[in-house]
Amino acid sequence: MKAQQQIPRNALGWAILSMFTLVLPHIERIPPWVLAVYLFAAFWRIMVYRGRWSFPRWPVKLGLIIAGFAGILLSFRSLVGLEPTVALLLTAFALKLLELAERKDAYVLLFLAYFVVLTEFLFSQDLLIVLVCVLNVVIITTALVALHRPGDDRFNLRPMRQAGVMILQAAPLMLVLFFLFPRIGPLWTVPIKSQQAKTGMSEFMSPGDVSRLSRSGEVAFRVNFEGDVPPRSELYWRGLVMSRLRQGTWSALNFYEVPASQRRQNEPEPLGEPLRYSIIMEPTQQRWLYGLRYARSTSSGIMHSADFRIFRPLVIEDDYLYQVRSWPDTVLEPELSAWRRRIELELPDGANPRTRRLAAQIAAESASPAEAVERVLNLFTREPFVYTLQPPLLPERDRMDAFLFDTRRGFCEHYAAAFVIMMRAAGIPARVVAGYQGGEVNPVNGTVIVHQFDAHAWSEVWLEGRGWVRVDPTAAVAPERIELGLEEALAEEGSFLPDSPLSPLRYRKIDIINKIRLRYDALTYSWQAWVVGFDADKQFDLLKGFFGDFSARKFAAVLLGSWALVLVPVAWVLLLRRKTHALSRLDRLYLNFCRRLESMGVARKAGEAPRDYALRAQRKIPRLAEQIADVTKRYDQLAYAEGASQDGELGEFARAVRSIR
Amino acid sequence: MHLQDVIDEAVSEIGTVLLGKEPQIRLALCCLFARGHLLIEDLPGMGKTTLSHALADVLGLSWKRVQFTSDLLPADILGVSVYNRNDASFSFHPGPIFTQLLLADEINRTTPRTQSALLEAMAEGQVTVEGETRPLPEPFFVIATQNPVHQSGTYPLPESQLDRFLMRLELGYPHPQAEREMFQRQRLNSTERVPLRQVINGEQLAGIRDAVGQVHASDNLLDYLQRLVAYTRNSPEFEVGLSPRGGLALLDSARTWAVMHSRGHVVPEDLQMVLPAVAGHRLIPSGDYSGDSAALVSLLQRNVDVIRP
Numbered sequence: 001m002k003a004q005q006q007i008p009r010n011a012l013g014w015a016i017l018s019m020f021t022l023v024l025p026h027i028e029r030i031p032p033w034v035l036a037v038y039l040f041a042a043f044w045r046i047m048v049y050r051g052r053w054s055f056p057r058w059p060v061k062l063g064l065i066i067a068g069f070a071g072i073l074l075s076f077r078s079l080v081g082l083e084p085t086v087a088l089l090l091t092a093f094a095l096k097l098l099e100l101a102e103r104k105d106a107y108v109l110l111f112l113a114y115f116v117v118l119t120e121f122l123f124s125q126d127l128l129i130v131l132v133c134v135l136n137v138v139i140i141t142t143a144l145v146a147l148h149r150p151g152d153d154r155f156n157l158r159p160m161r162q163a164g165v166m167i168l169q170a171a172p173l174m175l176v177l178f179f180l181f182p183r184i185g186p187l188w189t190v191p192i193k194s195q196q197a198k199t200g201m202s203e204f205m206s207p208g209d210v211s212r213l214s215r216s217g218e219v220a221f222r223v224n225f226e227g228d229v230p231p232r233s234e235l236y237w238r239g240l241v242m243s244r245l246r247q248g249t250w251s252a253l254n255f256y257e258v259p260a261s262q263r264r265q266n267e268p269e270p271l272g273e274p275l276r277y278s279i280i281m282e283p284t285q286q287r288w289l290y291g292l293r294y295a296r297s298t299s300s301g302i303m304h305s306a307d308f309r310i311f312r313p314l315v316i317e318d319d320y321l322y323q324v325r326s327w328p329d330t331v332l333e334p335e336l337s338a339w340r341r342r343i344e345l346e347l348p349d350g351a352n353p354r355t356r357r358l359a360a361q362i363a364a365e366s367a368s369p370a371e372a373v374e375r376v377l378n379l380f381t382r383e384p385f386v387y388t389l390q391p392p393l394l395p396e397r398d399r400m401d402a403f404l405f406d407t408r409r410g411f412c413e414h415y416a417a418a419f420v421i422m423m424r425a426a427g428i429p430a431r432v433v434a435g436y437q438g439g440e441v442n443p444v445n446g447t448v449i450v451h452q453f454d455a456h457a458w459s460e461v462w463l464e465g466r467g468w469v470r471v472d473p474t475a476a477v478a479p480e481r482i483e484l485g486l487e488e489a490l491a492e493e494g495s496f497l498p499d500s501p502l503s504p505l506r507y508r509k510i511d512i513i514n515k516i517r518l519r520y521d522a523l524t525y526s527w528q529a530w531v532v533g534f535d536a537d538k539q540f541d542l543l544k545g546f547f548g549d550f551s552a553r554k555f556a557a558v559l560l561g562s563w564a565l566v567l568v569p570v571a572w573v574l575l576l577r578r579k580t581h582a583l584s585r586l587d588r589l590y591l592n593f594c595r596r597l598e599s600m601g602v603a604r605k606a607g608e609a610p611r612d613y614a615l616r617a618q619r620k621i622p623r624l625a626e627q628i629a630d631v632t633k634r635y636d637q638l639a640y641a642e643g644a645s646q647d648g649e650l651g652e653f654a655r656a657v658r659s660i661r
Numbered sequence: 662m663h664l665q666d667v668i669d670e671a672v673s674e675i676g677t678v679l680l681g682k683e684p685q686i687r688l689a690l691c692c693l694f695a696r697g698h699l700l701i702e703d704l705p706g707m708g709k710t711t712l713s714h715a716l717a718d719v720l721g722l723s724w725k726r727v728q729f730t731s732d733l734l735p736a737d738i739l740g741v742s743v744y745n746r747n748d749a750s751f752s753f754h755p756g757p758i759f760t761q762l763l764l765a766d767e768i769n770r771t772t773p774r775t776q777s778a779l780l781e782a783m784a785e786g787q788v789t790v791e792g793e794t795r796p797l798p799e800p801f802f803v804i805a806t807q808n809p810v811h812q813s814g815t816y817p818l819p820e821s822q823l824d825r826f827l828m829r830l831e832l833g834y835p836h837p838q839a840e841r842e843m844f845q846r847q848r849l850n851s852t853e854r855v856p857l858r859q860v861i862n863g864e865q866l867a868g869i870r871d872a873v874g875q876v877h878a879s880d881n882l883l884d885y886l887q888r889l890v891a892y893t894r895n896s897p898e899f900e901v902g903l904s905p906r907g908g909l910a911l912l913d914s915a916r917t918w919a920v921m922h923s924r925g926h927v928v929p930e931d932l933q934m935v936l937p938a939v940a941g942h943r944l945i946p947s948g949d950y951s952g953d954s955a956a957l958v959s960l961l962q963r964n965v966d967v968i969r970p
């Protein structure tokens with residue numbers, strides 16, 4: 001092998017290092033054996049480098065490829081979808097090490113590595129992930145630089161400097177492209193099916209579901225209010241409306257289960273000044289969005305349902321930012337349609353007989369539905385009900401009977417469900433609403449952080465003349481849950497975030513940890529709002545803010561202009577550094593002479609001096625021998641002989657050059 | 662007689678014993694005209710010694726020959742003081758180095774200690790023996806021959822000492838035709854060496870030297886020289902580039918070459934002609950470069966254009 005084609009040791013070291021730093025962020029998504037493939041391939045390559053082993057022959061390679069495919073197929077039960085494809089790419093990437101023999105192989109590997117960096121963004125666009133990816137780009141670029149430094153016979157950090165400089169030089173161009181390059185929607189947002197688990201709320205709720213969610217310290221979404229944040233007891237983030245009870249499980253109505261005539265929202269008259277806020281949701285792989293009561297969104301692609309929820313037809317796979325206005329005092333659905341009334345009163349036949357008897361009794365004693373609501377809430381307050389994250393297991397049949405009359409220990413979903421069943425049994429339309437309640441105000445930037453443990457379920461009852469009214473039976477049992485949050489409500493039980501002993505949320509009492517956590521959260525919010533959330537709409541707004549009304553031509557001009565603004569100084573610096581002097585007139589003329597001869601088939605060779613060139617040319621083109629000799633002699637005199645060249649002589653030289661044709 | 666003719670005659674005179682090697686003969690003469698020391702490197706039996714003897718004859722210089730062996734000591738070259746019993750004093754017996762032309766055969770077979778004794782003389786034109794500095798005759802040339810370094814039993818000359826030689830020549834196998842002629846002549850000739858006649862006298866030698874001083878090197882040419890030198894320092898193929906002394910050696914040789922071809926100014930061809938001999942032993946290829954030094958020099962010549970880019 002020729003020396004020029006060898007991979008310098010340093011480059012090999014960096015290339016192998018980059019492979020490992022590339023696969024690390026993927027580690028949760030790939031089967032563990034893929035990591036073993038990396039170790040195996042690296043070990044083999046190092047043995048090759050040390051001269052112990054040789055590169056695998058083709059049958060071995062073929063076997064490895066087939067094994068890789070088979071492994072992916074066995075691990076994922078499929079080759080389609082995001083995770084299997086990425087795992088396949090990562091496996092192939094590792095095996096490429098076994099073909100890393102020459103410099104050109106290293107190019108293939110390293111250019112592929114840039115692509116592998118990008119795959120990380122298909123899963124997460126977290127601030128930390130982005131930092132890891134930047135680091136990876138630095139490492140890959142370092143390997144590329146090292147590839148161009150032959151003779152570096154020990155693994156060292158030196159090429160990193162140039163790689164860093166190159167990336168910094170590219171940064172302004174990146175900013176220009178980020179802000180100005182047209183965001184062509186469909187081409188870039190082809191939905192790729194991910195097997196990632198759905199997180200947060202689910203569309204079904206049985207006792208125990210919300211309490212399970214409450215064990216997680218993950219962030220559900222972040223809210224930024226224009227103006228003051230409303231009091232925490234008003235922050236009921238509606239997500240799902242569950243109208244149907246089947247076998248002890250509450251569920252939301254499917255889109256197709258709602259008759260076409262009932263799908264459109266009966267738009268109410270908004271009352272009072274709206275609250276304006278924007279929400280950035282973490283990906284949920286679900287379709288519904290969260291908002292305060294009577295929410296309308298102005299963001300494109302968001303729809304409004306008949307039960308006053310907001311949702312998006314597309315699954316939320318990335319951080320998603322949307323704008324909402326809410327009128328909390330609006331009367332929702334003053335007139336109830338017959339279908340709606342039937343749905344919101346439906347109870348399974350025969351279940352929970354004791355509860356229904358009690359409800360019927362209360363209804364009979366009450367003068368109005370509103371009084372019945374009061375009486376049931378009083379029941380919760382008066383009787384020894386306990387709010388707990390560790391409720392006892394309930395029997396399969398007649399769960400609510402067991403809860404209301406025997407155990408009396410439950411979480412919000414127990415109370416909401418029991419309340420709605422009693423209301424329906426009493427003939428009052430009612431339903432369960434699932435979502436989040438409260439949130440933590442971040443003093444750093446004023447956003448409200450809503451965590452998974454803020455998950456909550458409450459109910460809505462329909463009262464004549466008042467429409468749907470929110471009733472939270474949990475507030476009757478444990479008012480501190482609503483006023484202060486889950487942690488305070490569970491303070492005695494000590495069961496806040498029992499599964500994550502290391503979550504910084506558990507250490508909110510320690511000032512410094514809390515401050516760091518809130519700072520980082522504010523940073524995440526800015527990142528999501530300004531970088532991840534910078535979509536075509538925002539881009540348009542930004543450009544409009546700068547340049548007034550906007551035309552395609554103006555857009556192109558701005559794009560090119562800013563590009564030039566970045567590139568021209570770079571080009572200028574490069575030109576200055578080259579220090580090319582303008583060619584003298586003499587040399588220009590001589591090069592003209594060379595071009596003339598070249599067009600006749602005698603090009604000057606690299607480094608060839610005038611006399612040698614002339615001899616060769618004369619032999620090739622004998623008819624011009626005299627002229628060639630003349631030009632060469634003149635050039636020799638003007639360029640190398642003693643005495644400064646005269647303008648007159650240059651003129652004659654020019655004439656001599658022109659005679660070559 | 663005109664200088665050009667004298668030189669041509671000298672070349673053809675040497676050519677009678679060293680057949681088909683005109684370029685090397687001209688370079689060797691150029692080296693001596695430029696007052697430089699010459700290193701001839703090749704396998705045994707390629708005519709190294711023949712060339713050096715012929716040069717001495719043609720230039721009419723007093724010469725001495727020292728065969729370098731591994732047990733040669735500095736005193737064997739420089740001379741020693743011997744106690745004279747008659748007048749009870751030390752008298753200096755000059756060594757073979759006190760001559761105009763020293764033929765140092767197989768210089769890399771002796772120890773570094775002896776090598777450096779010779780090299781001081783080459784650099785300074787004088788020798789210091791027992792604290793007393795003695796000047797060497799004028800002119801003083803060293804023509805050294807050496808076997809390729811990878812041969813066994815050699816002490817390779819370090820770079821600093823190689824640098825003292827203006828040129829290094831390789832003779833190479835003769836052209837088949839020349840070799841045939843040589844075989845044929847062998848039959849007719851006796852084995853005894855017949856000295857060549859002197860073609861160039863001391864006066865002419867000084868004349869050539871004067872003429873070299875008059876040769877003009879234009880800005881354009883100096884530019885080209887500087888770009889050549891700079892390339893060897895910046896390009897990754899070279900571990901070590903040309904030193905300023907190497908650059909001066911190039912220019913000096915090119916000037917001499919121009920005189921030998923009756924030109925009043927240096928042209929790029931002059932530089933290119935002497936480049937392999939002058940630069941070849943001064944450049945060290947980097948570990949990554951696989952070619953030999955000839956390939957390295959031609960790479961240098963190809964990559965630096967005569968006309969400023």
